Amino acid sequence: MNLSPPVILTIAGSDSGGGAGIQADIKAISATGGYACSVITALTAQNTCGVEAVSAVEPGFVRAQLDAVLYDMPVRAVKIGMLANQAIIREVAAVLARSPHLPVILDPVMVATSGDPLLDKHAMTALIEALIPRATVLTPNLPEAARLTGQPVPTSIEQMHALVPALRRLGCPYVMLKGGHLHHVPESVDVWISRDTCQTLSARRVETANTHGTGCSLSAAIASYYAQGMTPIEAGRAAKHYLTDALAHSQQLKVGRGAGPVHHFYAYPVEASQPDVKEASVE
Template sequence: MNLSPPVILTIAGSDSGGGAGIQADIKAISATGGYACSVITALTAQNTCGVEAVSAVEPDFVRAQLDAVLYDMPVRAVKIGMLANQAIIREVAAVLARSPHLPVILDPVMVATSGDPLLDEQAMTALIDDLIPRATVLTPNLPEAACLTGQPVPTSIEQMHELVPALRHLGCPYVMLKGGHLHQTPESVDMWISRDTCQTLRARRVETTNTHGTGCSLSAAIASFYAQGMTPIEAGRAAKQYLTEALAHSHQLTIGRGAGPVHHFYAYPDNLCLLPAEHAVAELP
């Protein structure tokens, strides 16, 4: 059998713990039917408990990775995550300018779970000026949307609606505003914003501590479904459904001591050879 799945390029940082970043993107793309290739922008020393150190990749080497992949691989869509600094953002923007019709799903990784900023002011300016207008779909969570618009972090669905005009002003045709931080709501509510419409995407809220890499996985799944021929809104809905199920099945995984990953391959249990946790690891030191 000769398979030719759509190729999706993920541009992001590496998570040594495997739950987020490039590793999560590759899993999500693979689980949803795509073929993942990658460009690494930063190396992180992290696990389920937190990030210990970050080392940005030299911008010239980021470009070398991009050139190598795009020369050879028939990339159908691009997912962008952590970009680390202004120089890397400008390199990525310059290379993508050569392929103006290539769909780009941009997850603006700007704020850590702790609330600490991950981009300095110059990098944020480059992201807003050089990359967001080039993107097809922008997928900010609530703290990231607040940073991008200069407004307070929404604490209700009504306040999410108040961000819509400012998010449209950024120049990206589609924005998926993720409401997962509204823990008081019984549902997980996102907003799909286009230039002239705003639709609400709802799913059951899954109570779990295994939430590491949710934003990465969602945007990667959008890119994968988009590359397979779905419209942007169809890809957004399908990716939200995929992530909801990956969260719902995450209790089947016992990984690390902190916030564990979602179960990217929940639909393929026969191929994972999953052992009960007590047999998989004898004892953690």
């Protein structure tokens, strides 16, 4: 049987701990029915406890990866995560300009879950000018939205809604403002913003320390569902449902000493018993 799942390209940094970045994107895209290909923008030495070092990929090699994938693969949607610096942002924007109808889900990664900075301080202008207006869906968390708009970090749902006009002015047709940082709110509340409407997306709040890679996984799942034919808001709702369940099952994973990853493949349980493998004799 031949399978032809939709191809989703993720452009992001590598997480050596496997919980975020390219690794989380590939897991989320695969778990939600897509086929993931990738362009790596940076290498990170990190684990569940934090980021030890970051090495950005040479911008020309980022372009070479993009050219190779887009030449051969029938990419249906692009997810963008960590971009590291201004030069890489410009390269990615230049290549994507050749495919103006290709949907782009942009997660403006600036800081890791551990608090470590992941975006060069000189890259903000390039991100705002060159990539955000090109994106289809922008998925900032509250600190990222505050940096993008120059406003204080929201501390309530009302303050999230107050950011809507400034987020619209960034030029992206859809914004999913993630409210996961509002830990005092009993539900996980996001605000879905279009050019003329604003809707609240709510789900149960999962109390867990295993939140590593949540933003990466959400945006990758949106790209996957969008590539499968959902509308942007349908993809946003489906991705939020998927992430909620991945968080709810995260305690099943015993990985690392710090903030562990979500359980991307919770719907595909692994049997506890080992398969009966017969040893082959060697002559």
